[in-house]
Amino acid sequence: MTAGADRLRPAWTSLPESLRAAALDVIGGEYISDAPAHGGFSATYAGTVVTTGGRAFVKAAGADWHADSVRLLRQEIVTLSTLPSGVAPRVLGTVQDDIGAVLVVEAIDGRHPGRPWTADDLHAVADALAVVGTTPAPRTLTAADESMVPGFTRWQEIAATPDLRGALPPSVRDSLPRLRELEAEFAGAVRGDVLVHDDVRADNILIADGRAHLLDWPHARRGAAWVDLPCVLPSIEASGGPTCTQAYPVFEEHGAPPPRDLLPVIAGFASYLWAEQSRPEIPQLPGLRAFQRAQAGPALRWLAALV
Structure with a gap:
């Protein structure tokens, strides 16, 4: 079983420019690179973004993208803002407006289990x-x-x-x-x-x-x-x-x-x-x-x- 959809998420450059700028403002510094996540069942952008100021995991979508994916991203932003620290990835910043939504969380250096399960x-x-x-x-x-x-x-x-x-x-x-x-x-x-x-x-x-x-x-x-x-x-x-x-x-x-x-x-x-x-x-x-x-x-x- 593949761990999610066997595909790359939308490209960083497919995001509206204002959403990319908002994510970079949260991370700080100038854009260097990004690595889109492989798999998952959402049509949002998701990937690790590296700047001259640091790195973070970004999820973002334009307001006119796949409706359920946008709705779930907005819901995740609301949910993470209420959870106690240490349970979920630490939120670094969020943006929600008429253009879309951006969630920036800490980048966790880890691996998915199951290759093999131990x-x-x-x-x-x-x-x-x-x-x-x-x-x-x-x-x-x-x-x-x-x-x-x-x-x-x-x-x-x-x-x-x-x-x-x-x-x-x-x-x-x-x-x-x-x-x-x-x-x-x-x-x-x-x-x-x-x-x-x-x-x-x-x-x-x-x-x-x-x-x-x-x-x-x-x-x-x-x-x-x-x-x-x-x-x-x-x-x-x-x-x-x-x-x-x-x-x-x-x-x-x-x-x-x-x-x-x-x-x-x-x-x-x-x-x-x-x-x-x-x-x-x-x-x-x-x-x-x-x-x-x-x-x-x-x-x-x-x-x-x-x-």
């Missing part, structure tokens, strides 16, 4: 999730039990859609009555007051000096501890790591509850992946459906072993 990487990610799951969420964040429904409660939809239902592994298809019951428990299972990243996956993690840094925070919510775990484990398996079942004990060492305690969330995330991977491709986000499909397999196998 025990140290798993423990680093588990430690990061433990920190997030004990961090009180700002009250301004949306509540998970409200905002994750109906996106993560799709079993009724899947059961009523012949193509989606018929393509399920038989063990999962036979469990649809139980999965619809679990769906009713989802909101209660994700309700809480701690920080939830809600998009933890291999390409949104950088390992640096033994620590896992969680990137890309536009989906952050206020919810229950360890809600992110059912999201990241299928990504670990799909990117060449251990299976969800094999990896789970590492996270239990860091305080994760038994997997059956998270079963409504595990089922909910699997329903999201299975429903989304079948939708039409988005031209501006090539590879998204294949990426979701690659994670849906591990998620469904894990779910089948638990229900």
Whole structure:
């Protein structure tokens, strides 16, 4: 599985001149070079920009670019302004106007895990999730039990859609009555007051000096501890790591509850992946459906072993 779309982001020079100038003003100095990020599922510019005054990671988009990508960038700017220090990359500066939006954060020198996955990487990610799951969420964040429904409660939809239902592994298809019951428990299972990243996956993690840094925070919510775990484990398996079942004990060492305690969330995330991977491709986000499909397999196998 590739870590995000297998493509380069838009070029630095494709940004409106005023947005480039705003980013350089935050970093300081004159432009020297930039290195666009490879992969990811957003049509914004994202890359490390080097100037005579320093270097930083910049995300930016013109107001008339891909609407969902611009909306998520603006949401990430708002979210990062509310998070406590040390949880997410440090914000150096932001700009939002009628021309577009710019987010400038510290550049983290690290690597994405999964090449290959190691025990140290798993423990680093588990430690990061433990920190997030004990961090009180700002009250301004949306509540998970409200905002994750109906996106993560799709079993009724899947059961009523012949193509989606018929393509399920038989063990999962036979469990649809139980999965619809679990769906009713989802909101209660994700309700809480701690920080939830809600998009933890291999390409949104950088390992640096033994620590896992969680990137890309536009989906952050206020919810229950360890809600992110059912999201990241299928990504670990799909990117060449251990299976969800094999990896789970590492996270239990860091305080994760038994997997059956998270079963409504595990089922909910699997329903999201299975429903989304079948939708039409988005031209501006090539590879998204294949990426979701690659994670849906591990998620469904894990779910089948638990229900």
